[in-house]
Amino acid sequence: MLGAGAVGCYFGGMLARAGQDVTLIGRSERVQAINQLGLEMDCKSFQELVYVKATDDLSVLGDADLVLLSVKSLDTEKTIQAIASILPGHAVILSLQNGVANVDIASKWISNPVYAAVVYVATGMLGHRTRGELYIGALQPAQGRDQENLVAICTLFEGADVPCFIAQQIKKDMWLKFLVNCSYNAISGIGQITYGEMVRIPEILQQIDHITEEFLAIATAEGVLISAAEAVEANALIASTMVTQRSSTAQDLARGKKTEIDFLNGYIVELGKKHGIPVPYNESIYALVKMLEQS
């Protein structure tokens, strides 16, 4: 598990708990804490202290069969560059990250198969979440061993009590999750407010509509067909199921950390320039998050 944040610790912990040979790779302070204290997993169906190997030494990847990628999108490129020469040829990568650019970024630097996963329920460091569901798939038309690899990954996760499905249209699933991130993350961060609070403010609902409209124009230009009704449904689902949740962008800003905004609304701005499609609503909240990162 390359990345020892909330997502990495949750899925890494679940796999370790099921007896898989897992190593969490992260920053040294985090790694030290995990080695000394273990992972305190506080989930709906169990509470358990799970011991899992952790290291900050990338050379352990020389032994890897499956690399689960859970670093921030910001760090994908430099992380993959750093492991390119270490990774064995048979290793398979699965990106558990937010955003839609990570698989392409990773594939620029390595020839190993890289698959995408969409994680359907947010995990917080302190738990009390329902377990995450994974949808996984190949972004490129599936090749020879892809189906075999994907089935093996599903089997692995299912054996660790993590529901895992092979998605029929992983790209669309990724873009739907990406939409929801574009709709909520920045605004929740700017206001430091929960999704439930956001949707009680009529002016913010209108902003979400505008952001979504721009997003769909970009998705279409990128060959991803999402209907307005599907978009509305995806946005509404988050507002109703994650009422008390603040976005990861809000958490990053509150902690004075760099956010993933370049890979959320910032990526829409970038694609807007590429396709000549104006995206003022996305651009505005993107600029304001950049400001808040600096102030």
Added chain:
Amino acid sequence: MLGAGAVGCYFGGMLARAGQDVTLIGRSERVQAINQLGLEMDCKSFQELVYVKATDDLSVLGDADLVLLSVKSLDTEKTIQAIASILPGHAVILSLQNGVANVDIASKWISNPVYAAVVYVATGMLGHRTRGELYIGALQPAQGRDQENLVAICTLFEGADVPCFIAQQIKKDMWLKFLVNCSYNAISGIGQITYGEMVRIPEILQQIDHITEEFLAIATAEGVLISAAEAVEANALIASTMVTQRSSTAQDLARGKKTEIDFLNGYIVELGKKHGIPVPYNESIYALVKMLEQS
């Protein structure tokens, strides 16, 4: 002086200090403090404790010759409604407020002459500012007694050491100040950052450009001709002269108070609807300030 905030206390204090018969009208706690402690004026050229009458009783306006309006734009309508039956027919109103709608709002409810003033330097409650300069004028083509009234007001202020000029084009002056408020107030509030910090962030400079472009389209539709160069100059002047200043919107948000955003970018949104001109950049920051007011 109807309103005992920063602007009201500054100009009220200057007039009282010059021996004019001034009464500050404000909320009871503020009024009590002023009656007990006086106004501590800490200005560039003098430091002085100025005693000035203060009351929360609107009936004193039965004696008024000149009513200086310094309440928040939010309160203009209900304030004017409340004083309409008290005000003597000869009384003259001068609005010292932000925004471009106050004179029209006041004139809906009273037949007394209402003039506009543009205050050129912000005053803070704790002083250390250069003294405010006033430009005053009639929004309607000047009528019989207007010139006489405006000269009398100028004389009054000049005698109190407040530079005051009759503006040749008060409407354009108001809109230029309004532009600057639309460019800076909301964003400074969202980021709780100074004007100097704002303009060091490239993404924010771009937002200011977009906001300004939309603003000029609206100004043109409203018959106010401001060139792009004049707009750029007005924006740049604020960034260079008020480097360490945060906007009144930032101060209101920090204190959990309602802001004037409905009369700043919110008014641009309203005029955008009226004229069928899209103003997404103004709309976005307007919505975010509405959110921050509630959270």
